Amino acid sequence: MSLTRQDVEKIAQLARLSITEQEMPVYVTSLSSIVDFVDELSRVQTGHVEPMAHPLDGQHQRLRADAVTESDNHEKYQANAPAVQAALYVVPRVID
Amino acid sequence: MLHTLSIGELCRKLDSRQISSVELTRHFLARIERLNPALNALITLTAAEALAAAAAADGRRAAGEQGPLLGIPLIHKDIFCTDGVRTSCGSRMLDNFIAPYDATIVTRLKDAGAVMLGKANMDEFAMGSSNETSYYGPVKNPWDVTKVPGGSSGGSAAATAAGLAPFTTGTDTGGSIRQPAALTGVTGIKPTYGRVSRYGMIAFASSLDQAGVLARSAADAAIVLQAMAGFDPRDSTSVDVPVPDYSAALNAPLTGLKIGLLREFFDGLEARNSALIHDALKIYSSLGAETVEVSLPHLPLSVPTYYVVAPAECSSNLSRFDGVRFGYRCDSPKDLLDLYTRSRGEGFGAEVKRRIMTGTYVLSAGYFDAYYLKAQKVRRLITDEFRAAFAQVDLLIGPTTPTPAFAIGAKMDDPITMYLNDIYTIGANLAGLPGLSLPCGFVDDLPMGLQLIGPHFSEAKLLTAAHQFQQATDWHRQSPRGYD
Numbered sequence: 001m002s003l004t005r006q007d008v009e010k011i012a013q014l015a016r017l018s019i020t021e022q023e024m025p026v027y028v029t030s031l032s033s034i035v036d037f038v039d040e041l042s043r044v045q046t047g048h049v050e051p052m053a054h055p056l057d058g059q060h061q062r063l064r065a066d067a068v069t070e071s072d073n074h075e076k077y078q079a080n081a082p083a084v085q086a087a088l089y090v091v092p093r094v095i096d
Numbered sequence: 097m098l099h100t101l102s103i104g105e106l107c108r109k110l111d112s113r114q115i116s117s118v119e120l121t122r123h124f125l126a127r128i129e130r131l132n133p134a135l136n137a138l139i140t141l142t143a144a145e146a147l148a149a150a151a152a153a154d155g156r157r158a159a160g161e162q163g164p165l166l167g168i169p170l171i172h173k174d175i176f177c178t179d180g181v182r183t184s185c186g187s188r189m190l191d192n193f194i195a196p197y198d199a200t201i202v203t204r205l206k207d208a209g210a211v212m213l214g215k216a217n218m219d220e221f222a223m224g225s226s227n228e229t230s231y232y233g234p235v236k237n238p239w240d241v242t243k244v245p246g247g248s249s250g251g252s253a254a255a256t257a258a259g260l261a262p263f264t265t266g267t268d269t270g271g272s273i274r275q276p277a278a279l280t281g282v283t284g285i286k287p288t289y290g291r292v293s294r295y296g297m298i299a300f301a302s303s304l305d306q307a308g309v310l311a312r313s314a315a316d317a318a319i320v321l322q323a324m325a326g327f328d329p330r331d332s333t334s335v336d337v338p339v340p341d342y343s344a345a346l347n348a349p350l351t352g353l354k355i356g357l358l359r360e361f362f363d364g365l366e367a368r369n370s371a372l373i374h375d376a377l378k379i380y381s382s383l384g385a386e387t388v389e390v391s392l393p394h395l396p397l398s399v400p401t402y403y404v405v406a407p408a409e410c411s412s413n414l415s416r417f418d419g420v421r422f423g424y425r426c427d428s429p430k431d432l433l434d435l436y437t438r439s440r441g442e443g444f445g446a447e448v449k450r451r452i453m454t455g456t457y458v459l460s461a462g463y464f465d466a467y468y469l470k471a472q473k474v475r476r477l478i479t480d481e482f483r484a485a486f487a488q489v490d491l492l493i494g495p496t497t498p499t500p501a502f503a504i505g506a507k508m509d510d511p512i513t514m515y516l517n518d519i520y521t522i523g524a525n526l527a528g529l530p531g532l533s534l535p536c537g538f539v540d541d542l543p544m545g546l547q548l549i550g551p552h553f554s555e556a557k558l559l560t561a562a563h564q565f566q567q568a569t570d571w572h573r574q575s576p577r578g579y580d
Contacts, residue, residue, distance in 0.1 A: 008453070015411060015456040016418075016433075017449055018441030027450065030511050034454050037512050038400040041470050044477070051472035052479060054333075055289040055303060055528025056552065062332060076196045082425035089420050092431050 001032045002039075098123045099259030100575065103168055103316040106262060110157060110167050117157075117167030121150035121211050124169045128213065128260050131579065135236045137245075137254040139174050140182050141214040149211040156209060164319045164343075166209030171261040173252050174215035175222055176202050176307075177296040185298045186220040186230040186248075189423045189443035199296025200331065201265065201307055201324045208323040213261055217251030220445045221414065222272055222300045224248050225517040226507065229447040234504055237280060238576040239542055243501035246276030246517075249310060253280040256310045258579040263311040263320050267297060269304045270402050271496075271521025274533035277310050278496035278545020281535045283562060283572060284310040285317050288552045289528035290335035292321075293328035301409035302333070304402075304525040313572050314534060314562035318342035321555060337553055345556045346563040350383045353561065354489040356390035361494030361520050363396075369544060372537040373495055376546045379568050380493075380561075390489060392481040397474050398522040403515055404458050404471035405526070410448075411455030417443065450511065479527040486551040491561060495520055496533040496545030524549050532558040535571040543574070 003011075008028050012019045019027060074087055083090035098106070098120060109115045125143050132138055146169065153167035177183050177195035179202075184190045198206065206212075219229040227235040227250025235250040237243040238258040245254040249266030253276035256264050266273040268286035277284025285308045292307040299305060307324065311317040322343065327336040357377065362370055377387050419425040419439025426442050429435035444452070458467035485492060498519060507514040524531035529549055536546035546565075550558045566572050 003457075007457075011453045011457050011460070013437075014460060015452050016415075016436040016440055017444070017452060018437040019449070020441070023446070023449075026446075027453065030450055031453060031457070033510075033512055034403060034450075035457070037515075038404050038458075038467060038471070040400045041397065041404070041474055042466065044394070044397060044470075044474050046470065046473035046477070049473040049476050051469050052476035053303065053472060055479070055526070056335065059290070059333065059335065062329075064329070073196065077421075080193055080196065080422035082419065082423075091420055092429050092435055094432055 001028060002035045003028060003032045099127060100580070102313060103164065103262055103319050106168055107164050111162065117150040117153040117211060118147060120167065121146050121169050121213070124213055124261055131258055132260060134241055135238060135254050135258060136233050137217055137235050137251040137258065137260060138171065138214045139184055139186070139217050139232050139251070142181055142212060145181070146211050146213050153209045153211060163209055165205065165323055167211060169211045169213050169261050170205065171213050171216045171252065171255050171264045172202060173218055173249055173264065173266050175218060175267050175298045176265060177298070178202055178212065178215065181215065183215070184231070186218040186232060187443070187445065187448070188231045189417050191231065191424065193422055197296060200293035200328045202296065204323055216249070216255055216264055219248035219250065220448050221298065222248040222267055222269055223410070223447050223451050225271070225275060225514055227251065228504065228508055229445055231445060237501045238579050239281065239501065242503055243542065244279070244504050246279035246501065248272040250276050252310050253277055253282060253284070256280070256282045256312065257576060259575065263309060263316055265307065266310050267305060267307050268525065269300050270406060270525050271518040273308045273310060274496050274521050274531055274545065274547060275518060277533040279501040279543065281543030281571070281574060282310050282312060283314050283317050283532070283534045284308065285321060285532045285555065285558065286524065286530060287321065287325060287555050288530045290333050291530070291553065291555065292324050293331040293334050295328055295330040299413040301406040302413060303409060304406060313566055314532070314559045315343070315346055318346060318559045340556045342556050342559050345560050348560050350380065350385045350561060350564050353385040353491065355380055355385050355387045356485055356489035356492045357387055358492050358494040359389055359391045360395045365495060365498060368539050369495055369499070372539070372544050373493070373546060376536045376565065377493070379565055383564055383568065388489060390485045390492060392478070392485060394474065394477045394481055395523050398478055398526055399515055399519055401471045401474045401478065401526060402522045403454065404467050405475060407451040407455030408459050408468050409455070411452045411459065414448070414452055419443070475526050478523060482523070482527045482529060490550070490557065492549040494547050496547040500539045500542035500544055520547060528552060530555050530558055532562050534562045534565060535574070537571055
């Protein structure tokens with residue numbers, strides 16, 4: 001196994017995912033096999049190759065005029081929220 | 097049989113008032129009611145909205161308006177936001193999500209008068225190659241209901257093959273239009289990255305995702321892509337390149353077309369499958385095209401490259417699902433961290449969590465250079481090889497998948513075996529190239545797909561080459577038994 005249970009627990013914590021006891025061994029095995037599989041890339045000579053982040057060359061971030069283009073739809077958007085009060089999203093208390 | 101007619105033929109019937117859009121819509125709604133329970137191709141049916149949209153389309157025609165999609169029904173993949181209609185992305189996370197706006201392609205097809213019948217089932221967040229990761233259960237292949245339809249646009253593909261709609265929309269991040277199109281015997285096109293707007297399409301891997309069409313023929317796909325393609329200021333990666341007239345180009349002769357046969361796509365391919373591709377080449381040669389063998393030595397590395405890049409982007413994109421603003425929230429969270437981790441842990445399915453964790457790992461401190469940066473470099477090597485190939489040939493050709501549809505459940509325990517299903521399709525996503533799959537024959541009574549890949553913005557060429565093949569063959573006219 002290229003990843004230990006502790007590794008997977010750390011990854012899950014970074015990813016903000018709760019993983020159950022039953023799921024954990026499955027992820028240790030399958031994530032290890034994925035890491036082994038993608039490790040094939042380490043054998044490729046890439047020297048000074050420029051990393052590719054965008055599939056099309058010559059594209060750049062477009063700018064637009066700093067003008068309001070969206071109308072206020074907060075009621076419609078917040079209709080999907082689990083908990084809303086006074087147009088604010090409600091979460092468990094963070095500061096006592 | 098209305099469901100076996102082309103979009104062009106349906107349009108002529110609507111034009112000549114032989115049928116109305118309401119009648120056409122009722123025909124497909126009745127087929128969905130009768131045939132979908134065995135297929136599970138739809139997550140949400142919008143019958144009342146469809147009949148209202150059809151009546152509106154009939155009104156537009158009566159007022160003298162014309163248009164190739166005016167009054168033609170369709171099914172959208174449930175990854176596209178549809179204003180006022182549940183948009184689940186195949187996930188428990190969004191089971192209760194009513195999209196508050198339309199995706200750009202939804203708006204464009206609405207404006208063209210197309211009538212949405214419902215939302216198609218799909219792998220959860222488009223992560224899968226068999227449509228088995230859906231929260232709403234697997235989709236069955238209409239050619240054999242014990243087999244998968246492919247994925248992630250499996251519901252779209254099965255619905256198109258079964259004649260539940262004249263066409264469907266899909267998305268393709270690593271093969272999610274082409275692979276299910278191949279496995280269900282329909283025609284599917286993934287356009288060039290940036291050709292079709294991604295606005296309102298729920299993101300999986302933003303440097304790879306692209307929307308496209310699944311249809312009964314290349315001619316039908318040309319009509320639909322025409323309505324979908326084009327610049328959208330709301331998508332920052334949308335490219336402002338004019339959209340050619342795809343339908344007008346379909347009959348351009350193929351004389352002198354140079355087709356590159358991708359050598360790497362035949363390594364280990366079963367003889368019966370490779371024979372179908374060679375049969376297709378004979379047809380192309382009779383149409384005046386010329387074939388040369390082409391090699392892309394780094395192409396076999398596209399799967400490991402993809403399984404670094406795509407999960408990395410997915411782990412970033414899916415961080416928006418936090419149980420706060422929309423989507424699933426766990427019961428009685430004890431604090432904010434508990435709310436995040438349990439909402440995500442319970443709301444996402446197994447494969448989505450696996451990919452988020454893979455992505456988190458390859459982006460984490462100490463591993464970023466070894467995995468993510470390395471994969472981005474190999475991605476460039478693969479892209480450069482495609483570019484060099486297109487200096488010699490007009491199109492590349494090969495199989496879409498290594499095998500026909502496999503049994504439901506056969507590959508669910510081993511992610512790597514499942515990932516290798518996309519070995520022939522992923523390259524086009526990494527390089528941002530357009531790819532098309534069209535039916536080219538049968539193996540064990542299951543359809544197989546021929547894949548065409550072209551240079552950036554060569555959709556017209558792909559559609560023309562596919563259309564000419566379909567003028568010379570009738571593989572695309574075959575319907576699964578019980579659905580004809």
